Amino acid sequence: MTISLTINGDPLEYSGDPRRTLLSVLRNDLRLTGAKEVCGEGFCGACTVHVDGAPKVACLIPMGTLSGRSITTIEGLGAPDMLNAVQQAFVDHDVVQCGMCFPGMVLSMSHFLAETPHPTRDEIKRAMTGNLCRCTGYERIVDALASIAPAQEALS
Amino acid sequence: MSTQATTPDRLTKAVMNLPRRDARDKLQGRTRYTVDDTDAGLLHAAFRRAEIASGRILRIDTIAARAMPGVKAIATAEDAPGLHGIGIADHPLFADEVVRYHGEPLAVVAATTLDQARAAAAAIEVEIEPLPACLTMEQSLAADAPLIHPDWQSYEILKDGAARGGNVAWEATVVRGDTDAAFARDDVTIVEGTYQVGRQSHVPFEPRAVVADYEDGRFHIRTSTQVPWTVRHVTAKVLGVAESRVRVTVPAVGGGFGLKFDCSLEPFAAILARKTGRRVSLVNSRREEQMTCLSRENADILIRSAVTADGRILGREATVLMDCGAYGGEQVFLTTMTAHTLGGNYRLESVRLSSRAVYTNTPPNGAFRACNGVYNTFALERHTDEICAAIGMDPMEFRRRNVVGDGDLGATGQVFEGDVLRPMLDLALTKHGPHDGRTHTDDGRLYGRATTVGTWFIFVGPSAATVNLNADGSATLVTSGVEIGSGTMVQSLPQIVAANLGLHPDDVIVKTADTDASGRDLGVGGGRTTVSIGAASEAACEEVRQKLLRVAAQMLQTSEEQLVLKDGRVEIVGRPGSGTSIQTVIAQAEADIGPISGSGAFTAPGIPAMPGCAAGHFIDAIDIPVFAVHDCELAVDPDTGAVEILSYRVVQDVGRALNPRAVHSQIQGGVTQGIGYALHEDITINAQGAFDQAGFSDYRIPTALDTLPIDFHLYEGAPSCGPLGTKGAGEVPILNVGATIACALARATGQAANQLPLTAPRVMALMDGAGPDLRFPHISRRWSDNTIAFRD
């Protein structure tokens, strides 16, 4: 059986084992290594991708369930020379450390801010519990995200 | 050259909140860590590990496994007969004849796919006869305990002078003054306390990982490490080849925290690369990473003090048992650090310390951010509060009176320079106000607050640097530094070089470790990168500067003393615009003397201890002490034992902060790891000698909801031999978190919070009067019984 889906806009015909995870196919077959395999069990969020626009952990998604879906990975977010507002805020606030959690963090938080344009600090922290980070202690990431909503307001 | 005179100027230029140059790629998923090397043609390797804590290997048969699909090579103990270690060479690469811990490698398989490698590893036939195991230090130290290393006496000693014996891998002692006399006085109160901590797992998001190749008769190892030169040395040693046959390069490292401060998977991958002639990738699965983590070790501690009514500490005796697991590893070195942490902070008129690394049949331990400093500070600060309770003195007042200051002696007799801790305490008091005696929060929970002090050190030691000045006016810094996430390679080092050469940091290219190109170095850890590599870089810049100015002086018809490097130009002092661009001078130099480069080196000669008072120590004293004052308010729910941190405040001695924003990041991250350590990161070892916690689902690292914004003050100006007066700032933020939370929790509950982590069930048990049994039958109240060197 062949499964048809798109990855970052490119069509993919997948005819391998339908039980393989999306994460394994991304990293090992397509060499899209932006999504990280950190826990492999759905806890850390480092493998987050967008499936039809919604963040999902790729380490738990069997390929067999992805027929007709559209996947966006961190590599497919924006263009190489264009950061989105979340990425830009993370650069401006200098919050990145080892960086392993950040591709997932960017995808989760970009979606969250699109859904919740004026979050409270508490809402940001709650939304972030699916994305673990061992380096930063989170709060400066929250500061960066909290700076986005007002900035966008000021611009519009 | 008047380096002295130019210091303030260089300092002003060096201090800035330079953003990280690696952030963009990391945010776009473009950074390639070692685990991201998934190229076609790579072979994948998998371990067969022991599933028993102690046993005799009767048979390892790889014949059937070798015939399985995709299998290219299998390696076992035969392929690596050498022993390695720190202080003592006690560690074989593979279990050889005996198994000493659950998870110890028996064999490693290379195959075309990872699934094939794992299938073949599982198909290796293994027969092991179980032997009695010591799973706790209490079992290991029992009179009739089986020896974990029956041949301990035959091991090669890599560092002389320590007492060893039986299941004691290493013993470091301090004896200064007459504690017997102090304890015998009738005007002292004797306070005794016991303390216990479990292990902490680093959980770097990138596990230990390596890709090894065998090229032109040499090994090329690309690895996720903090210590490229250690990897080079150990790989050569266990493979029995010359060190010059090994090249180590390091891509971006996805977190280290000390776990990667030792050689780990590299030699296994190297053997497989040699056997197959192919590139081989070996990556720990998360389960393996967790189950064989070189954790912050568990420890059992006894402290006794003789204190006068006015709070003078006339005598202190302590025994610290550190579980090193099946092999000595980093704990052998870390026995040294008890003297400077548990034996630190306070003036002691006499002191005896025994710090022992004890073998058990459990996974080996290692270095983790501030190492045993974290739990020694916990034990010391809890003990200090117990002293205050016993003599009826305010804990702040006791600390103010007793912290070490200018001219005071450390445990090993080192003389401290400068008053640092006391002004830091005073600052904390002014900033945060006195403790107000509150006992409950508004919503009825138990309230506690504590302020603690801590002492750690910068692990200095040899570093080398080369600076090449390029024709376009940029500079390339070549060192063995690696970027593990802390930002040193992308922030403080280019800032230092730029300030020295009058460039913008963006014009400083920083090359990361390649042992074929960069000079020898001790590694990235112990807060040493800014200090040691920074100092070597400054020395290299000085050579560059001298060459540049000599040529420029000729060109501008003036003397070198009249010239300064500024904004990419060489200018005559006081006459901006009168000079010329640095590119012009470089072009002239190429014609006159050739391209300009400079090399620099650094090492700290070591501060001596008082003769005869320290034995088994790797360093006598601490070259650069680092101090910290932490303050925490918390609330305990009396119905559930849940702890909420209400505020957390840090005053940290940083020497000079070159990039204050980056230091803030380290404080926020380090304190958060400390909160995990204090409250919920728990490792328990089961009857099979394996950890009960195998991954993220059961080993609980902090989430965004477990932390809070950490208030901080960077205390500047304390003495340091680091470049521009810096000290490393990344390691120390975790130092007193366990201490401060435990002290605050003890005040909230009125109970002895003497065991970490303080999980909610443990806090409930404490409040129910069912705290842990910390009587420690394996630690004698007679100090000398806890030593080999002084036992009678």
Ligand code: FES
């Ligand atoms: S790797 Fe998928 S959630 Fe952790």
Ligand code: FES
């Ligand atoms: S930056 Fe290292 S895990 Fe988040």
